[in-house]
Structure formats: C-alpha cells, structure tokens
Amino acid sequence: MEDIFRAIEEIAIKIDNAIKTADLGYNDSENSSGESQLKLDVQSDIIIQEALSKISSVKSIVSEEKEDILTLNDGGEYIVCYDPLDGSSLVDVNLSVGSIFGIYKDTLDGNGLVASSYVVYGPRIELVVCKKGEKPLLYRYKANRFEKIGEITLKNRGKLNAPGGTQQNWSPIHKGFIDTLFQEGYRLRYSGGMVPDLHQILLKGGGLFSYPATSDKPNGKLRQLFEVLPFSLIYEMANGAAINDKGMRLLELSPTFIHDTSPCFFGSNDEIKSLKKAYGAR
Numbered sequence: 253m254e255d256i257f258r259a260i261e262e263i264a265i266k267i268d269n270a271i272k273t274a275d276l277g278y279n280d281s282e283n284s285s286g287e288s289q290l291k292l293d294v295q296s297d298i299i300i301q302e303a304l305s306k307i308s309s310v311k312s313i314v315s316e317e318k319e320d321i322l323t324l325n326d327g328g329e330y331i332v333c334y335d336p337l338d339g340s341s342l343v344d345v346n347l348s349v350g351s352i353f354g355i356y357k358d359t360l361d362g363n364g365l366v367a368s369s370y371v372v373y374g375p376r377i378e379l380v381v382c383k384k385g386e387k388p389l390l391y392r393y394k395a396n397r398f399e400k401i402g403e404i405t406l407k408n409r410g411k412l413n414a415p416g417g418t419q420q421n422w423s424p425i426h427k428g429f430i431d432t433l434f435q436e437g438y439r440l441r442y443s444g445g446m447v448p449d450l451h452q453i454l455l456k457g458g459g460l461f462s463y464p465a466t467s468d469k470p471n472g473k474l475r476q477l478f479e480v481l482p483f484s485l486i487y488e489m490a491n492g493a494a495i496n497d498k499g500m501r502l503l504e505l506s507p508t509f510i511h512d513t514s515p516c517f518f519g520s521n522d523e524i525k526s527l528k529k530a531y532g533a534r
C-alpha cells in the first residue's frame with residue numbers, strides 16, 4: 253500500500269500545479285452525479301488515473317468523474333475510490349480545495365476500507381494518510397518533499413461548527429440542533445469545500461461537520477465511497493466519530509451503487525453524542 257501513498261504525493265504536486273496554471277473553464281460534460289465538470293476536474297482525474305495505472309497493486313479505480321469502475325491491473329488487490337478535485341468550483345474564487353482517496357480491499361463498503369488519504373491544496377499543500385487501526389498522519393510539503401508533522405487526534409469536545417446544505421431545506425430537528433450549537437458559542441467555519449472544512453476541524457482539535465438529509469437531497473449530497481467513508485475512517489482513527497442520521501456508524505454503510513450518497517456527520521465525541529440525542533438516534 254506504501255506505493256499508493258507515494259503515488260498520492262506525486263499526484264498532489266501535479267494537481268497543485270494544474271490548479272495554478274490550468275484553464276478554469278467548464279467542459280461541456282457532467283459527472284455521474286449530474287454536476288457540470290470543470291476542465292480541471294477532468295485534468296485531475298487523468299493525472300490520478302495515469303499515476304495509479306502504474307501501480308500493480310491497484311486493481312481498479314472508482315472516480316467521481318467516471319460513470320463506472322475501471323479495471324487497471326487484473327492482478328491487483330486494491331480498489332482506489334477517489335474524488336479528484338473536491339470543491340473544484342471554489343478554485344475560481346481562490347479558496348482551498350482537495351483530493352480524497354479511499355483504498356478498499358475485497359469489498360466496496362465500510363468494511364472493505366483499509367486506508368484513506370486526502371490532500372489539501374491551500375496556502376500550503378498538506379496531506380493526511382490513515383491506515384485502519386492507526387492514527388491519521390499529517391504531512392506538509394516543504395523544500396520539495398512531504399515532511400511528517402505528526403499524528404492527528406481530536407479532543408472530546410471542540411469549538412467549530414461546519415453546517416452543510418441549504419438551511420431552508422434542513423429538517424426542523426437539524427435546524428434546532430445547529431442553532432443550539434451556536435447558542436453554546438460554537439464558531440461557524442464553513443467554506444463549502446468538504447476537504448478544508450473537515451481538515452480545519454481535525455487540526456483545530458474538534459467540533460462538528462454536518463451534511464444532513466435535506467428536502468432537496470433526502471439521501472444527502474456527499475458520496476459514500478470517495479467522500480464519506482474515507483473521512484469516516486480518519487475521524488474514527490483520530491478518536492472522533494462519524495455517523496448518519498439514524499445514529500449508525502458510517503463505516504457500517506454499504507453503498508447500493510458506486511455514486512451512492514449518505515447524510516453524514518463527522519466530529520468530536522461530545523458533539524456526535526449531542527447530535528444523536530437531538531435526532532432521537534440510538
């Protein structure tokens with residue numbers, strides 16, 4: 253699996269360069285979730301596919317930008333699911349964006365997820381790698397290499413609140429819960445980019461990121477295989493929690509199709525406990 257992590261380092265540099273130099277226009281195409289594709293989305297997807305196709309342990313890839321699973325090496329043992337450039341529409345307003353990777357073995361579900369990684373393209377390039385059963389590790393790009401900074405651990409309670417989705421489409425329960433957090437003094441930290449928003453909570457010690465079921469997206473917006481499950485592993489390995497609106501661990505999910513979504517809540521243990529109580533979940 254180390255060869256995949258090394259490839260992600262190479263991918264991070266290439267995509268960071270593309271972000272700084274590429275044409276920010278739209279392709280005349282949509283991805284499988286019906287979202288318009290930026291040229292940068294397609295370019296980032298190609299960079300990742302080219303890098304992973306050289307690794308014999310990678311059997312197949314699933315990409316937000318591809319309709320179906322793509323086999324690369326029949327003899328491989330891992331399936332890499334990725335969002336090549338999450339939040340890419342934020343590039344043209346110069347906000348941070350990211351790439352997200354889930355490394356699966358045997359089954360494409362929470363049980364099959366053996367490792368996750370994500371890259372943040374911000375003022376600095378930062379990379380987090382997490383193997384199942386181990387603490388997430390933070391790396392920072394400096395002097396032409398990724399330098400290990402250290403382990404990531406969430407406190408039991410944090411200060412940040414990142415509420416996703418359109419507020420007018422939230423359920424009354426969700427609206428009441430989010431309002432309560434603000435009444436308790438939580439600070440609003442939401443950019444619309446899942447990667448920097450979740451990265452900030454991890455590095456600032458805790459809080460809550462929520463993308464609930466909404467009236468316009470009753471099964472949530474974020475995709476299980478290459479957004480929700482990779483971050484669920486990272487949050488659980490950082491001593492936090494990751495659940496859906498039924499109070500179920502997101503890592504117990506099995507997507508019904510490769511672009512399936514789920515309502516999702518990631519955070520410190522106290523915030524997740526409060527959310528379960530507000531939702532009347534187990």
Ligand code: P6P
Nearest residue numbers: 338339416417418444445446447
């Ligand atoms: P909303 C970006 O498009 C994305 O997929 C995630 O990066 C982000 O968390 C979410 O959508 C933002 O969605 O509906 O709050 O704008």
